Amino acid sequence: MPTFAVEPLTKATARVLGAAGTPDDIAGKLARWLINANLSGHPSHGVIRVTQYLAQIKDGAYRPAERPRVVSESETSVVMEGGGAFGHLAAEELTIRLVEKSRVSRVAVGGIARCNHIGRLGEWSELAVSMGAVFLMVAGGPGMMRTAPFGGREGRMSTNPISFGAPAGDADPIILDFATTAAAEGKIRVARDKGVEIPPGQILDNQGRPSINPNDLYDNGVMLPFGGHKGYGLMLMIELLASNLVGDTITGEPQSPIGTFALAIDPDALGSGAGFAAMNDATINRVKQTAAAPGFDEVLVPGDIERSSRQTVAAAGVELPDATWNDVLASAAEVGLDPAEVNAIATGE
Amino acid sequence: MPTFAVEPLTKATARVLGAAGTPDDIAGKLARWLINANLSGHPSHGVIRVTQYLAQIKDGAYRPAERPRVVSESETSVVMEGGGAFGHLAAEELTIRLVEKSRVSRVAVGGIARCNHIGRLGEWSELAVSMGAVFLMVAGGPGMMRTAPFGGREGRMSTNPISFGAPAGDADPIILDFATTAAAEGKIRVARDKGVEIPPGQILDNQGRPSINPNDLYDNGVMLPFGGHKGYGLMLMIELLASNLVGDTITGEPQSPIGTFALAIDPDALGSGAGFAAMNDATINRVKQTAAAPGFDEVLVPGDIERSSRQTVAAAGVELPDATWNDVLASAAEVGLDPAEVNAIATGE
Numbered sequence: 155m156p157t158f159a160v161e162p163l164t165k166a167t168a169r170v171l172g173a174a175g176t177p178d179d180i181a182g183k184l185a186r187w188l189i190n191a192n193l194s195g196h197p198s199h200g201v202i203r204v205t206q207y208l209a210q211i212k213d214g215a216y217r218p219a220e221r222p223r224v225v226s227e228s229e230t231s232v233v234m235e236g237g238g239a240f241g242h243l244a245a246e247e248l249t250i251r252l253v254e255k256s257r258v259s260r261v262a263v264g265g266i267a268r269c270n271h272i273g274r275l276g277e278w279s280e281l282a283v284s285m286g287a288v289f290l291m292v293a294g295g296p297g298m299m300r301t302a303p304f305g306g307r308e309g310r311m312s313t314n315p316i317s318f319g320a321p322a323g324d325a326d327p328i329i330l331d332f333a334t335t336a337a338a339e340g341k342i343r344v345a346r347d348k349g350v351e352i353p354p355g356q357i358l359d360n361q362g363r364p365s366i367n368p369n370d371l372y373d374n375g376v377m378l379p380f381g382g383h384k385g386y387g388l389m390l391m392i393e394l395l396a397s398n399l400v401g402d403t404i405t406g407e408p409q410s411p412i413g414t415f416a417l418a419i420d421p422d423a424l425g426s427g428a429g430f431a432a433m434n435d436a437t438i439n440r441v442k443q444t445a446a447a448p449g450f451d452e453v454l455v456p457g458d459i460e461r462s463s464r465q466t467v468a469a470a471g472v473e474l475p476d477a478t479w480n481d482v483l484a485s486a487a488e489v490g491l492d493p494a495e496v497n498a499i500a501t502g503e
Numbered sequence: 504m505p506t507f508a509v510e511p512l513t514k515a516t517a518r519v520l521g522a523a524g525t526p527d528d529i530a531g532k533l534a535r536w537l538i539n540a541n542l543s544g545h546p547s548h549g550v551i552r553v554t555q556y557l558a559q560i561k562d563g564a565y566r567p568a569e570r571p572r573v574v575s576e577s578e579t580s581v582v583m584e585g586g587g588a589f590g591h592l593a594a595e596e597l598t599i600r601l602v603e604k605s606r607v608s609r610v611a612v613g614g615i616a617r618c619n620h621i622g623r624l625g626e627w628s629e630l631a632v633s634m635g636a637v638f639l640m641v642a643g644g645p646g647m648m649r650t651a652p653f654g655g656r657e658g659r660m661s662t663n664p665i666s667f668g669a670p671a672g673d674a675d676p677i678i679l680d681f682a683t684t685a686a687a688e689g690k691i692r693v694a695r696d697k698g699v700e701i702p703p704g705q706i707l708d709n710q711g712r713p714s715i716n717p718n719d720l721y722d723n724g725v726m727l728p729f730g731g732h733k734g735y736g737l738m739l740m741i742e743l744l745a746s747n748l749v750g751d752t753i754t755g756e757p758q759s760p761i762g763t764f765a766l767a768i769d770p771d772a773l774g775s776g777a778g779f780a781a782m783n784d785a786t787i788n789r790v791k792q793t794a795a796a797p798g799f800d801e802v803l804v805p806g807d808i809e810r811s812s813r814q815t816v817a818a819a820g821v822e823l824p825d826a827t828w829n830d831v832l833a834s835a836a837e838v839g840l841d842p843a844e845v846n847a848i849a850t851g852e
Contacts (some may be wrong), residue, residue, distance in 0.1 A: 305804040306793030330736040362796035387679040387805040398782035432748035444655030447711035450753025453655040456736040
């Protein structure tokens, strides 16, 4: 598998996006966000997406020079519309505006309707936390409905992810980011390709029976919410917030299949002031100092794995499967670039 | 087991609370909230608590005539202090104030510090939804720390419950209400008393090993968060919001062991207007019409079980274990009432 240093790979990615009609400022930011997903240990949201985005530019679903617009705004709220723009742009702008509003109004809520893929939700919690805010973001709705509600056997819900971030003091911040399905579909696909079983509780077969055979998902099976009826309840809550609270009546059209809802809170909103960061440190330290259970090395907090991955991958380089990189080069050729030149930029040669 | 009609049991409960020094208006409301927990199928938060509350009045932790106070308030926020008052009162007032603020400001956040037991969280989501709001409430912090963080083997976290409510149109509202532990401690206790095993994933024994023997919890074992690392992440998020964001600096004292955080959002905050209720109906109908998996009769949504329980129990009467009712009568005697008279009120004789 080819391995790339971060800066050259970012430059090559931006070059490919640019050749597809993406203005330089957008291409540069998008390349950094994609590669940050690879660095964070979430390659499903990383460079692999370039091929998809270029195909979607070609078919008109993505308009790479477009920018998201603010539909409505108040002291405590922002509603954005992503349109044909890269969804990341709407997510970034929503995050920044909500954090700025929360500094004045203590709390602000917002949403994005009609939006392309916004990338890794944790990216926006990290951004909000770097600006000093407490932040919650959820995305969901009746999009790719491959997940059965608790007690059901048909796909009627999407993966509906949630992310939460809170600043700490001396400790690293808490950055939570997960899908409310029991497992990412990509991991079940990997197990199928390897010919190994998956843990119980992740899927049902096409008869609605629990299965540990990953092939069953691809034979009209369904995914399950994490954590039984509790995870299902959160998955449903996320659809109500992300899709129903945001999606409708901006243009009078039906709700967006997948919407985004976010909330920023000033750390001093309820009067805890600088004490909030200090108390978060105390919580984090208390939890991390728990003796590990058999089979575990240590207790982690949300955000630790991504931070650790970023250090490791940045040092070792971003490794991409041959197929992923060859697809990117093929996409580059389609928008008129010389694949050899793109490869040379990416390898820093 | 004695069985009581709702109104006489409410009257008897209020009488006992009143004899312990609770003003009539508070005793009446508290009795209704307690019995609503029994009706909703959550007897752990119901009449059984009277004995505990009277003991806590006796030892001074509860001051039954006290009322909670608003510590600080803005257009978008409320901070309350429960003090020695029944915690339910602070939760009710916080909920009402947040919903009223959210009608003007679109969103409002609040918290309660230094507060007694606030009862069933779903009660306050139901109240907020009946007033038309979208509502989130979480409670938690370093109180009764019998739950191990994911990967750990020592009790370092509390049960940290979450509740969410959203109004619908023709459909019943969504009312989510659960602890972020895998199981309620009370259910593990019941399994122990019956001598039956518990499902995997609920507890670790005192060596940190997974166990299905409920006795292991009571031999220095620990409870587990629901849903593995994802449920653990939510449990941690709840502590940061409920305890750390609210607890400190009101009086300069250390944080409250268990705090409460809540958020009210106007359904039109992000412009979906009346469409929100209609879209929630569509979501609820889509999910409920999912074909049931083997072993299930139907797909439910959060709130269905409590609504169904209220109908059934209201018709059949509130059944209390002998021990529970005898304890209430003994508590009544301690505050100068004739147990026979209390029993006569409760049975409507």
